């Protein structure tokens with residue numbers, strides 16, 4: 123039977139992608155499409171707004187819409203909104219998948235508290251490929267040992283405001299946790315020979331690149347490169363839907379994409 127899903131932020135970039143993928147899949151049914159007060163498309167059909175034609179669910183600012191029959195809710199909105207949606211999900215005991223980023227410690231603590239009552243999957247990056255890369259980099263770093271030199275490079279579109287990307291930082295942290303070392307974010311001038319404990323993290327910017335990450339492992343006489351290339355933002359929505367399938371029926375806890383992909387321990 124199809125899983126009944128409520129999408130918060132249904133008129134946003136991620137929300138519209140989710141509505142479209144849900145409409146195109148037999149595994150999911152949209153039972154609620156929620157937006158903020160004063161959103162300019164309130165009352166319009168969520169499918170029409172997402173570009174897939176009428177699906178019979180109107181965009182509403184009632185944040186309890188559809189919750190009484192929902193199997194799960196997905197939230198890609200803003201930190202404030204996410205915490206408020208959490209109250210509603212908890213009130214109706216509905217599992218939650220959270221993609222919103224930038225939550226401060228107070229909001230995170232509210233999420234941890236709620237995860238004692240409802241199961242929640244939260245991830246800063248829902249891409250399945252990126253989450254598998256994180257795991258593979260951990261295994262490879264352990265296997266190769268500290269004599270292999272590691273450098274990380276990421277490429278993003280010219281509109282990205284932060285550097286290095288959150289994913290590049292996470293990759294670098296995984297490498298450092300296993301072999302130690304210090305991050306080097308750029309090189310210019312007479313920087314001297316590469317220090318063995320350096321982990322270079324470089325950011326390139328240009329064009330419309332959705333996101334690329336490569337971890338280089340340099341050995342003596344050989345080199346291993348692990349790369350992930352994103353060509354569409356749809357990957358985050360696909361990962362979030364995979365998380366929905368995982369979280370329904372799970373005991374209350376805060377889960378990560380690692381739990382979703384590799385099983386929760």
Ligand code: NAD
Nearest residue numbers: 131133134135136157158198199203221222223246247248
């Ligand atoms: P967006 O601005 O296009 O969409 C956000 C939507 O949420 C907007 O339509 C907005 O009107 C709506 N919203 C705001 N307050 C609301 C409320 N109180 N109730 C209901 N809806 C409300 O942004 P986006 O690109 O879709 O990203 C949304 C969030 O998801 C951001 O925090 C972004 O960083 C994050 N994100 C995470 C991942 C991931 O893999 N975890 C991937 C992409 C984006």
